[in-house]
Amino acid sequence: MLGADETLTFADTxxxxxxxxxxxxxxxxxxxxxxxxxxxxxxxxxxxxxxMRELGRLLHLEKSGLTGLVDRVEERGLxxxxxxxxxxxxxxxxxxxxxATIAADCHAAITARIEALAADxxxxxxxxxVSALQGLLQAHTAxxxxxxxxxx
Amino acid sequence: MLGADETLTFADTxxxxxxxxxxxxxxxxxxxxxxxxxxxxxxxxxxxxxxMRELGRLLHLEKSGLTGLVDRVEERGLxxxxxxxxxxxxxxxxxxxxxATIAADCHAAITARIEALAADxxxxxxxxxVSALQGLLQAHTAxxxxxxxxxx
DNA sequence: AGCCAATGGTTCGCATTGCAAATAACTCGC
DNA sequence: GCGAGTTATTTGCAATGCGAACCATTGGCT
Numbered sequence: 001m002l003g004a005d006e007t008l009t010f011a012d013t014x015x016x017x018x019x020x021x022x023x024x025x026x027x028x029x030x031x032x033x034x035x036x037x038x039x040x041x042x043x044x045x046x047x048x049x050x051x052m053r054e055l056g057r058l059l060h061l062e063k064s065g066l067t068g069l070v071d072r073v074e075e076r077g078l079x080x081x082x083x084x085x086x087x088x089x090x091x092x093x094x095x096x097x098x099x100a101t102i103a104a105d106c107h108a109a110i111t112a113r114i115e116a117l118a119a120d121x122x123x124x125x126x127x128x129x130v131s132a133l134q135g136l137l138q139a140h141t142a143x144x145x146x147x148x149x150x151x152x
Numbered sequence: 153m154l155g156a157d158e159t160l161t162f163a164d165t166x167x168x169x170x171x172x173x174x175x176x177x178x179x180x181x182x183x184x185x186x187x188x189x190x191x192x193x194x195x196x197x198x199x200x201x202x203x204m205r206e207l208g209r210l211l212h213l214e215k216s217g218l219t220g221l222v223d224r225v226e227e228r229g230l231x232x233x234x235x236x237x238x239x240x241x242x243x244x245x246x247x248x249x250x251x252a253t254i255a256a257d258c259h260a261a262i263t264a265r266i267e268a269l270a271a272d273x274x275x276x277x278x279x280x281x282v283s284a285l286q287g288l289l290q291a292h293t294a295x296x297x298x299x300x301x302x303x304x
Numbered sequence: 305a306g307c308c309a310a311t312g313g314t315t316c317g318c319a320t321t322g323c324a325a326a327t328a329a330c331t332c333g334c
Numbered sequence: 335g336c337g338a339g340t341t342a343t344t345t346g347c348a349a350t351g352c353g354a355a356c357c358a359t360t361g362g363c364t
Contacts, residue, residue: 008286010278011266014173017285019192020292021170023212035349040171053312060175065351067314072349089312089359114163117291121284126162128280132273133169134160139269140172187320205341217322219343224320241330241341 021114028109032102038073042095042103049094051084078102173266180261184254190225194247194255201246203236230254 008016022036029039037059044050044058056066070093073079078099084090095103118126160168174188181191189211196202196210208218222245225231230251236242247255270278 008282009263010270010282011263013282013285013289014169014266015177015262016289017166018170018173018177020289021166022174025167025170026212037350051312056312060178061350062352063313064315064353068350071314084312087312087360089357091313110167111161111163114166117288117295118162118284120291121287125280125284128277129284130160130162130165132270132277132281133165135273136266136269137165137168137172139272143269189321203341213321214323215342216324216344220321236341239331239341241328243342 020117024110024113028106028113031109032106034102034106037069038076038078039103039106041069041073042078042099043107045079045093045095046100046103046107049082049092051090051092053090055093073099172269176262176265180258180265183261184258186254186258189221190228190230191255191258193221193225194230194251195259197231197245197247198252198255198259201234201244203242203244205242207245225251 025039026036029036032039034042040059041055044055050058052063052066052070055061055070056063059066061069070079070081074081077096079093079095081091082094084092121129177191178188181188184191186194192211193207196207202210204215204218204222207213207222208215211218213221222231222233226233229248231245231247233243234246236244273281
């Protein structure tokens with residue numbers, strides 16, 4: 001089974017690629033002393049502070065799960081909880097300097113590893129892939145009403 | 153930030169897509185009463201039985217973690233451990249009828265959901281995406297020496 | 305003003321995940 | 335048939351993530 005290579009469907013190809021990138025993500029995280037979830041969290045904050053509720057939506061986490069994750073990442077000194085000026089229930093999460101550094105390092109490492117794997121893909125095909133997948137992301141955004149962010 | 157749309161790099165696009173598909177995978181799994189890991193396990197077996205060591209490599213799991221996962225999936229009646237004729241240490245894992253049914257259902261549901269998101273991508277772009285990403289998968293295979301399987 | 309539903313977070317209990325190290329059973333080369 | 339390497343299991347542990355109960359605050363409604 002799985003001879004030289006069979007013809008994969010579009011969906012199957014995407015799913016396999018997803019699992020490959022998952023492991024790239026996990027490997028890089030581990031090399032930086034982080035779990036994938038923590039890496040994902042700090043990468044979400046590279047564009048600026050976010051309230052927890054927003055992070056929960058982006059990460060698809062229930063609030064209880066997010067509380068724990070934030071606790072652990074804060075203990076490690078990568079983020080801080082800041083009170084929200086307009087709502088005394090809410091907290092804004094911001095990267096500390098070391099958190100920002102690590103987030104940037106992880107993002108760079110992940111990008112580098114993917115670029116290495118994609119080195120043989122010609123430029124025109126690359127840009128086709130980018131626009132096609134962005135269409136896919138937008139289709140999801142349109143369906144759920146919320147944009148899909150991540151690394152940077 | 154993130155106005156109408158910024159220009160994402162190839163790697164960033166792939167990473168965002170990865171997280172989107174992760175959640176598609178998780179959602180479908182949950183709707184079938186499974187965790188993503190269990191779904192992934194049974195999907196790996198749709199092409200036929202595999203020894204545990206092979207599954208461990210495909211899933212990137214340490215053997216101890218795999219033992220536990222297999223235990224739980226077997227308890228649920230989706231797979232069975234079969235003794236290996238040639239090696240009395242080894243076990244082959246095979247889907248039960250109900251396991252095969254659920255695996256096929258999950259695979260179909262995931263494919264359908266991705267196809268729905270990709271409905272607006274023109275056919276030529278699709279095939280470009282497929283061949284580009286397969287190149288990426290092969291680059292990884294060449295680097296690590298092991299093929300990358302999944303769903304079907 | 306006063307009340308009440310909805311919202312943002314936390315806490316608790318729980319099952320699952322996944323690693324590492326130690327152990328047992330077996331295979332294979334010498 | 336000895337010893338090294340391989341396959342799987344067990345144990346202990348930290349992290350993940352859900353659900354439900356709970357508290358404080360907000361905001362609408364009267």
